[in-house]
Amino acid sequence: MAKKKKYISQKNDHKIMEIGRLILRFMNENSTKVYNYKQISDGIDYKNPRQRELVIQALHKLQANERIKETEKGKYIINLNIAGTLTGVIDFNQSGNAYVKVEGLEDDVFIHSKNVKDALQGDKVLIVTYTYKGKKLEGSVLEVLERTRTEFVGTLQMVAHKDFGFVVCDKKTINTDIFIPKGKFGGAEDGNKVIVKMTEWRPGDKNPEGEIIQVLGAPGEHETEIHSILAEYGLPYTFPEEVERDADKIDRTINDEEVAKRWDMRDILTFTIDPKDAKDFDDALSMRKLDNGNWEIGVHIADVSHYVVPGTMLDDEAYERATSVYLVDRVVPMLPEVLSNDVCSLRPNEDKFTFSAVFELNDSAEIQKQWFGRTVTHSDRRFTYEEAQERIETKEGDLAEEILVLDKLAKIMRQKRIKDGAITFDRSEVRFNLDENNQPIGVYFKISKDSNHLIEEFMLLANKKVSEFVSLKKGQPNNNTFIYRVHDDPDPAKLESLRDFVSTFGYKMDLANTKKVAESLNRLLHDVKGKGEENMIETLAMRSMSKAVYSTEPIGHYGLGFEYYSHFTSPIRRYPDLLAHRLLQHYLDGGKSPDRNELEEKAKHCSSMERLAADAERDSIKYMQVKFMEKHLGETFTGVISGVAEFGFWVEIPENGAEGLIKLRDLMDDSYQYDKATHAVYGSRTGNRYQLGDQVQIKVVKANLIQKQLDFKIVD
Numbered sequence: 218m219a220k221k222k223k224y225i226s227q228k229n230d231h232k233i234m235e236i237g238r239l240i241l242r243f244m245n246e247n248s249t250k251v252y253n254y255k256q257i258s259d260g261i262d263y264k265n266p267r268q269r270e271l272v273i274q275a276l277h278k279l280q281a282n283e284r285i286k287e288t289e290k291g292k293y294i295i296n297l298n299i300a301g302t303l304t305g306v307i308d309f310n311q312s313g314n315a316y317v318k319v320e321g322l323e324d325d326v327f328i329h330s331k332n333v334k335d336a337l338q339g340d341k342v343l344i345v346t347y348t349y350k351g352k353k354l355e356g357s358v359l360e361v362l363e364r365t366r367t368e369f370v371g372t373l374q375m376v377a378h379k380d381f382g383f384v385v386c387d388k389k390t391i392n393t394d395i396f397i398p399k400g401k402f403g404g405a406e407d408g409n410k411v412i413v414k415m416t417e418w419r420p421g422d423k424n425p426e427g428e429i430i431q432v433l434g435a436p437g438e439h440e441t442e443i444h445s446i447l448a449e450y451g452l453p454y455t456f457p458e459e460v461e462r463d464a465d466k467i468d469r470t471i472n473d474e475e476v477a478k479r480w481d482m483r484d485i486l487t488f489t490i491d492p493k494d495a496k497d498f499d500d501a502l503s504m505r506k507l508d509n510g511n512w513e514i515g516v517h518i519a520d521v522s523h524y525v526v527p528g529t530m531l532d533d534e535a536y537e538r539a540t541s542v543y544l545v546d547r548v549v550p551m552l553p554e555v556l557s558n559d560v561c562s563l564r565p566n567e568d569k570f571t572f573s574a575v576f577e578l579n580d581s582a583e584i585q586k587q588w589f590g591r592t593v594t595h596s597d598r599r600f601t602y603e604e605a606q607e608r609i610e611t612k613e614g615d616l617a618e619e620i621l622v623l624d625k626l627a628k629i630m631r632q633k634r635i636k637d638g639a640i641t642f643d644r645s646e647v648r649f650n651l652d653e654n655n656q657p658i659g660v661y662f663k664i665s666k667d668s669n670h671l672i673e674e675f676m677l678l679a680n681k682k683v684s685e686f687v688s689l690k691k692g693q694p695n696n697n698t699f700i701y702r703v704h705d706d707p708d709p710a711k712l713e714s715l716r717d718f719v720s721t722f723g724y725k726m727d728l729a730n731t732k733k734v735a736e737s738l739n740r741l742l743h744d745v746k747g748k749g750e751e752n753m754i755e756t757l758a759m760r761s762m763s764k765a766v767y768s769t770e771p772i773g774h775y776g777l778g779f780e781y782y783s784h785f786t787s788p789i790r791r792y793p794d795l796l797a798h799r800l801l802q803h804y805l806d807g808g809k810s811p812d813r814n815e816l817e818e819k820a821k822h823c824s825s826m827e828r829l830a831a832d833a834e835r836d837s838i839k840y841m842q843v844k845f846m847e848k849h850l851g852e853t854f855t856g857v858i859s860g861v862a863e864f865g866f867w868v869e870i871p872e873n874g875a876e877g878l879i880k881l882r883d884l885m886d887d888s889y890q891y892d893k894a895t896h897a898v899y900g901s902r903t904g905n906r907y908q909l910g911d912q913v914q915i916k917v918v919k920a921n922l923i924q925k926q927l928d929f930k931i932v933d
């Protein structure tokens with residue numbers, strides 16, 4: 218009987234604490250407002266007499282813990298005098314400490330690992346702040362207001378001779394193991410890589426409780442690790458059957474009735490230029506010389522909006538994914554294969570429905586006329602970038618004359634862009650040669666050449682001009698709702714730090730205005746080419762940039778130097794492009810500007826999914842680099858320091874792009890300190906210094922496939 222009473226009491230206390238969390242979350246939405254208990258009860262939807270009694274108990278407990286204050290009898294307010302409470306998103310580092318990003322605060326608030334409570338990576342939290350040692354703002358987590366996720370990837374570790382276990386999460390930023398009770402293993406065995414769903418985290422418990430919802434396989438196996446990466450970011454690798462069925466029902470015919478509504482351009486020379494391993498071709502160029510000597514250049518984009526219609530399961534699935542994900546060994550497409558690789562793909566010798574931007578250009582690449590609308594086109598030839606490049610370099614081969622004209626026009630446009638303030642980051646991307654079992658047998662770098670720049674310039678032209686067409690009337694903003702690709706100006710403080718740092722190498726930067734900054738950055742990137750400090754300065758320059766996102770606010774694209782810019786040219790793999798197609802057609806049909814708020818929500822979702830996809834792509838590259846370096850354990854390489862932190866520094870091997878960590882505790886010749894201002898660590902006794910960009914000799918000592926991490930050791 219006593220045990221039962223104790224259980225009931227604990228259950229009641231747990232309920233009161235849960236209601237307390239709901240109350241704090243509700244009151245924190247307007248932290249300066251005073252509420253009575255009825256308003257609070259209604260606000261958390263606890264309205265019947267029994268529920269309101271529990272609310273009163275929770276209010277008394279919160280008041281006793283000084284979480285809220287009673288301003289007068291029966292009226293309460295959040296206690297802002299606990300040195301201040303703030304709401305933000307928590308971000309853990311590998312040491313277990315965290316920072317909370319609070320909107321409106323310039324600096325993130327530091328949270329020591331002992332004060333993170335039950336918060337997990339990305340959660341929205343309520344924190345109390347205080348000043349540490351009289352100067353440094355720190356905080357402690359009071360409550361988790363909103364979980365960003367409840368499903369995690371990790372490895373099951375069974376406890377010997379027991380019927381329970383723990384899932385150790387892959388990501389070091391998940392600062393706890395998840396307890397798995399008896400009956401919740403989902404068929405998993407000890408050592409399996411799994412997806413675990415966190416079901417509850419009771420107050421006072423060290424670990425949350427969970428259940429295994431999917432077994433991924435044995436750690437280290439290729440398919441297991443690739444599926445783990447996708448699961449970690451919540452990215453699906455198959456389509457629901459009903460979506461596949463929806464796609465299979467699509468009418469693929471190029472019927473006369475639809476052709477009659479479009480500009481029929483099938484008799485004009487049209488071709489695609491894409492990577493040699495491309496499976497979907499979402500853009501093509503057409504060209505012909507006009508009687509007046511000018512060039513008519515058509516930028517033709519797969520008309521995905523003709524096939525993917527709002528309100529269908531197909532569209533809902535495309536929106537949820539928002540982007541295709543490009544891993545090292547596969548593409549996880551936004552659209553089912555029947556669309557992405559067949560119906561919408563501008564394959565050679567096939568008629569296709571397209572959405573086009575057609576420009577009349579003179580020999581100086583100046584636009585004389587432009588037209589936007591739906592077309593039907595026929596691709597006469599598929600070029601790889603290598604084939605197009607060969608024609609540019611040798612001036613020989615089929616369609617060499619046409620490609621040379623496009624190349625000449627593209628070079629004029631590129632030169633003008635740079636003169637007008639575009640910044641030319643041109644970093645090479647690492648790629649892998651894989652065998653039939655997806656094992657890496659070689660590494661190469663994707664380097665942009667003239668043929669890449671050719672396509673890039675005409676796609677940029679279409680994206681820019683579509684955006685201007687929708688957004689301007691007689692050169693003035695018309696306030697039409699549209700989805701833009703925006704890139705904010707760099708952070709002035711980061712630019713000043715960059716200027717001060719590069720001055721120690723003899724480089725100068727002029728930060729007087731936006732144009733001067735762009736000119737300075739371009740000159741800096743040019744001047745460091747081939748120098749020992751190239752890698753370091755290029756890295757720091759990129760870090761000074763803002764991140765490009767989608768938005769309904771046309772604040773411009775700093776990196777490209779455009780006032781108006783949208784993504785229009787890749788609707789097979791980007792949902793914002795599909796939205797741009799629909800909106801452009803809406804305005805061409807004379808439609809009125811739609812609701813901005815609804816589109817802004819979609820823009821935010823697309824930006825968020827793009828970040829997840831980029832993180833997954835990065836993880837897959839790291840995994841493949843570690844796999845590639847397994848066969849080089851014990852070997853020595855010359856590397857370049859690519860990052861510096863309090864606990865160590867990273868070294869990148871230039872010939873294969875692999876990056877490994879050197880921990881400060883493994884440097885036995887001295888005690889090393891981190892100097893944030895100079896991006897370096899230095900020995901307090903010897904004065905030895907390891908700085909971002911320095912060249913060092915390293916040995917590969919460990920390759921951890923699970924953590925996707927390489928450990929290096931400095932070699933004298």
